[in-house]
Amino acid sequence: MFRLNGDVSSENLSAIRPVLTQLLDGEVTATQDGLHLDGLMEGDDVRDVNRRLLSALRRIERRTRLRAEWTADGVTYRFFDYAFKSERPA
DSSP, X not given: OEEEEEEEEOSOHHHHXXXXXXXXXXXXXEOSSSEEEEEEEOOSOHHHHHHHHHHHHHHHOTTOEEEEXXXXXXXXXXXXXXXXXXXXXX
């Protein structure tokens, strides 16, 4: 189980919001620049969980961007879209 703290920006937020609420066990709130995500998602590998979420969103709107921090077992992993950026103790 991974805790997500992230932000999504897209051309069609109203279309991707239902996908987010279906995949993510948590809150999806509107911000000035898009949507803020705070919740949990099931998976074994952080890269796989990030890829599953972004791929599902991009099936709806190709130009969707995801800035995500995934936390599990005391470690936080940062991603921009599919790219892994850093890892640090939580």
